[in-house]
Amino acid sequence: MTQTETSGGRTTANGDSSAEPVGGSRAWLVWGVAVGGYFLAMLHRNGLGVAALEAQSRFDVGPALLSLLPMLQLLIYVLLQVPAGLLADRLGPRYTLVMGAIAMALGSLLFALAPGIEVAVAGRFLIGLGDALVFLNVIRLAALWFPRSRYALVSGLTGVVGGSGQVASAAPMAWALDNVGWVAAFLATGGFTVLMALLVLLVVRDRPEGAAGRSTVAEPISVWEALKEALRADGPRIGMAHHAAVMAPFTMMMVLWGYPFLVNGLGLAEGTAALGLTGLAAGALWVAPVAGALIGRRPGVRVHLALILGGSLSLGWLLLVAWPGGPPVALGITVLAVSALGQTVAPTISFDFARDGIPASRTGVASGLVNMSGFSTAVVCTVAAGLLLQALPDEPTSYQWAFTPMAVGTTLATVALAFFIRARSRNLAS
Numbered sequence: 174m175t176q177t178e179t180s181g182g183r184t185t186a187n188g189d190s191s192a193e194p195v196g197g198s199r200a201w202l203v204w205g206v207a208v209g210g211y212f213l214a215m216l217h218r219n220g221l222g223v224a225a226l227e228a229q230s231r232f233d234v235g236p237a238l239l240s241l242l243p244m245l246q247l248l249i250y251v252l253l254q255v256p257a258g259l260l261a262d263r264l265g266p267r268y269t270l271v272m273g274a275i276a277m278a279l280g281s282l283l284f285a286l287a288p289g290i291e292v293a294v295a296g297r298f299l300i301g302l303g304d305a306l307v308f309l310n311v312i313r314l315a316a317l318w319f320p321r322s323r324y325a326l327v328s329g330l331t332g333v334v335g336g337s338g339q340v341a342s343a344a345p346m347a348w349a350l351d352n353v354g355w356v357a358a359f360l361a362t363g364g365f366t367v368l369m370a371l372l373v374l375l376v377v378r379d380r381p382e383g384a385a386g387r388s389t390v391a392e393p394i395s396v397w398e399a400l401k402e403a404l405r406a407d408g409p410r411i412g413m414a415h416h417a418a419v420m421a422p423f424t425m426m427m428v429l430w431g432y433p434f435l436v437n438g439l440g441l442a443e444g445t446a447a448l449g450l451t452g453l454a455a456g457a458l459w460v461a462p463v464a465g466a467l468i469g470r471r472p473g474v475r476v477h478l479a480l481i482l483g484g485s486l487s488l489g490w491l492l493l494v495a496w497p498g499g500p501p502v503a504l505g506i507t508v509l510a511v512s513a514l515g516q517t518v519a520p521t522i523s524f525d526f527a528r529d530g531i532p533a534s535r536t537g538v539a540s541g542l543v544n545m546s547g548f549s550t551a552v553v554c555t556v557a558a559g560l561l562l563q564a565l566p567d568e569p570t571s572y573q574w575a576f577t578p579m580a581v582g583t584t585l586a587t588v589a590l591a592f593f594i595r596a597r598s599r600n601l602a603s
Contacts (some may be wrong), residue, residue, distance in 0.1 A: 177394030178266070178371060189317035193320050193321060194318050194319060194320060194380070194381055195320060195381075195525060196318065196320055196323055199318075199381070200318035200319055200381070202376065202437035203314060203376065203377050203378065204311070204314055204315060204318065204319075204327060204331075205317055206372055206373055206376045206377055207266070207270060207310065207311045207314050207377055207424070208311050208330075208331055208334045208371050209369060209372070210270055210273070210274055210307055210337070210373060211307050211308055211311050211331065211334055212334050212337070212338040213274075213277070213333055213338075213362075213365060213366055213369055214277065214303070214304045214307040214338075214344065215307070215335055215338030215342055215363065216338060216340050216362065217277050217280070217281065217299070217300050217303070217304060217366070218246065218304055218339075218342075218343075219339055219342045220342060220346045220359075220362065221242060221243055221246075221297070224231075224346065224350055224355070224358075225353060227350060228242075228293070231355060231523065232287070232289060232290040232293055232434070233290075233571045234290050235419040240490065241294075241462070242293065242294065242297045243428070243558070244254075244552070244555075245297060245298065245301065246297045246298070246300060246304070247301070247428065247548065247551075247552055248300035248301075248552060249298060249301030249302055249305065250301050250304055250305045250548060251301060251545055251548045251549050251552055253301075253305035253306075254305060254309070254541040254542070254544045254545035254548070255400070255538060255541045255542060255545060256270070256541075257305045257306050257309050257310075257537070257541055258309055258399075258537035258538040258539070258540055258541025258542070259399060259537065259538055259541075260272075260306070260537070261306075261310050261313050261537035261541075262399065262535050262536075262537040262538060263288070263307055265379040266311075266313045266314045266317070266377065266379055267311035267373065267374070267377045267378060267379050268560045269306050269310050270306065270307060270310045270311075270370075270373045270377065271370045271373050271374055272303075272306060273302075273303040273304070273305070273306030273307045273310070274303060274307075274366050274367070274369050274373065275303070275304070275366075275367070275370055276299050276300070276302045276303030277300050277303035277304060277363075277366050278303075278363040278364075278366040278367045278370070279299050279302075280295075280296045280297065280298070280300035280302075280363075281296065281300065281359050281360070281362045281363035281366065281385070282359075282360065282363045283295055283296030283299065283593060284296030284297065284300070284359050285355065285356050285357075285358075285360045285363065286356065286360075291521045292599065296567065300595075308331070308335070308544065309537060309540050309541055309544065310537075311331050312327070312328050312331055312520070312524055312540060313326060313390050313479055313536060313537055313540065314377070314379075315327035315331065316528060316536050317379060317380045317381075318380065318381060319417045321528070322469045322470070323469055324469070324524075324525060324528060325464070325465040325466075325468035325469050325475075325521050325522070325525040326462060326465035326466050326468075326469050326521075327465070328395060328520050328521050328524045329461035329462045329463075329464055329465030329466075329518075329521035330461070330462050330465065331520065332460060332461045332517060332518075332520040332521060333342065333459075333461050333517075334456045334518075336454065336457075336461075336517060337455075337458065339427070339453055339454065340417070340451060340455045340458075346358065346362075349362075362590040366486040388566070396543075397424075399535065399538045400538060400542075402531065402535065402538070402544070403539040404543055405530075405532065406529060406530030406531055406532060406539070407529060407593065407596065407597035407600060408526045408527055408528060408529025408530045408531065408539070408597075409526070409527045409529075409530075409531065409539040409542055409543060410593045411526045411529075411593045411597065412522075412523040412524060412525075412526035412527035412528075412539070412543040412546075413523075413542055413543050413546040413587040414540075414546070414586050414587075414593055415479045415482075415483065415519065415522055415523045415526065415586075415590050416519055416523040416543050416544065416546050416547035417546045417549075417550040417582070417583075417586035417589075418482075418483040418486060418487070418583050418586035418587045418589075418590055419479075419482045419483060419486060419515040419516070419518070419519045419522075419523070419547075420515065420516050420520075420547035420548075420550075420551070421521070421547050421548075421550035421551040421554065421579070421582065421583070421586075422486060422490060422512040422515065422516070422551075422583055423453075423454075423509070423512035423513045423515060423516035423550055423581055424516055424548070424551040425551045425554050425555045425558070425579060426509060426512065427450070427454060428551065428555055429555050429558075429559070430555065430558055430559075430572075430575070430576075431509065432446055432447060432450055433572075434505070434572050434576075435449060435450065435505070435509075437567075437569060437572070438441040438482055438499070438500075438505070438569050439500070439502050439505045439506075439569070440569070441502070442503070444462035449506070450467030450509075453509055453510055453513040454513055455519040456510075456513070457510075457516070457518075458517055459512045460514055460517055460518055461517045461518055461520070461521050464478065464506070464518050464522070465521045468521065468522070468525060471510035472525075475525060475526065476594055477523055478518070478522055479522050479526075479590060479594070480587075480590065480591060480594070482511075482514075482515050482518065482522075483583075483586070483587035483590050483591075484587060485511055486508075486511060486512060486515055486583050486587070487580075487583050487587045489504075489507065489511055490508060490576065490579060490580035490583050490584075491580050491584060492504060492508070493505065493508050493573065493576060493580065494573045494574070494576050494577045494580045495573075496573070498570070499569050499570045499572075499573065500573070501582050514569075519547065522542055523543050523547070524543060526543075527539045527540050527542075527543045547568075550586070553578070553582075554576075554578045554579040554582055557575075557578040558575040558576060558578065558579070559575075561575040561577075561578075562575045
């Protein structure tokens with residue numbers, strides 16, 4: 174497969190001759206229903222955080238064992254990204270989204286009725302499996318329903334909905350647990366997810382009516398060929414490096430270590446730390462659609478934004494871990510703020526790069542590889558930080574050693590990003 178250059182340095186795969194979709198109100202309706210499923214997936218993903226204390230009592234487990242549940246769920250999500258991409262390419266977004274919703278609903282049912290930790294683990298496994306099928310198919314619908322110039326904007330808006338779900342999911346779950354109890358709260362979450370699956374089945378279609386090709390989108394190719402196709406193209410390689418550099422840092426902080434670092438590492442009050450972390454996450458959401466609209470009009474700006482974000486985060490995290498005697502509060506907050514900005518903008522840029530050189534009918538695997546690179550970096554660095562903190566003395570400067578893997582990982586990913594961008598420029602010039 175060869176590539177041809179388009180405006181702004183974007184590339185398309187030769188032979189991808191299908192007419193570009195025009196978007197319109199029907200496209201926004203399809204995307205809106207699908208992204209509603211993504212919002213619910215974030216509720217499932219983050220609901221355990223609110224229920225953690227009650228879960229300890231209900232299942233009679235300590236915090237160490239309980240902490241394995243969200244990490245297991247995140248690990249499943251990471252491992253299933255490429256299989257989910259293959260499934261999206263072969264089965265199509267509509268049915269894959271329905272499968273994901275049903276898996277999350279069944280997982281929520283098991284978690285609601287679990288008599289012990291073993292069944293609870295099985296429930297979180299199903300939730301992680303269903304969650305893995307959602308995001309890739311939402312942005313896949315964006316590729317199939319919207320023109321290329323709108324793809325970055327729709328990807329950015331998808332990230333905003335996911336981020337909003339991450340920020341807003343705590344309040345309704347906390348209210349439900351307090352007012353209707355554990356079983357009813359999680360059964361209701363599962364029930365809403367079943368309704369969403371039915372709505373997807375009724376409203377969502379894989380591509381606009383009359384579009385060329387089969388409704389299930391892609392002619393099957395082998396797993397190995399699909400991986401080679403994605404990894405040969407310059408765009409997915411750039412997207413993978415960018416996602417690892419820019420998305421992973423704040424993901425690590427939101428998943429586990431942001432609050433402890435603000436309290437024990439920087440000395441903030443508990444209430445201030447909780448409010449500050451939520452404010453940083455919510456305050457950066459507006460940037461993604463702005464960046465998406467800008468990239469849609471001027472695609473060449475992607476390279477500059479990617480390198481600026483990667484370089485800024487690399488410098489910031491290196492300063493954070495190397496500052497003598499521990500970082501000042503201003504530096505710590507600034508690094509977290511830039512990291513929050515990076516996590517918000519990452520899908521807009523990373524997945525737009527991932528489409529370069531890949532037929533629109535086979536973007537699932539490329540998107541899966543990009544998503545896996547960011548989340549796998551976050552998981553590895555989150556676990557490494559925990560192991561280092563357990564081995565080090567209980568003092569503020571221990572967080573600098575604990576965050577060294579992230580600082581090194583972000584820097585190496587940024588170097589890889591610059592290398593792949595330069596290689597793409599040489600390929601296009603030749």
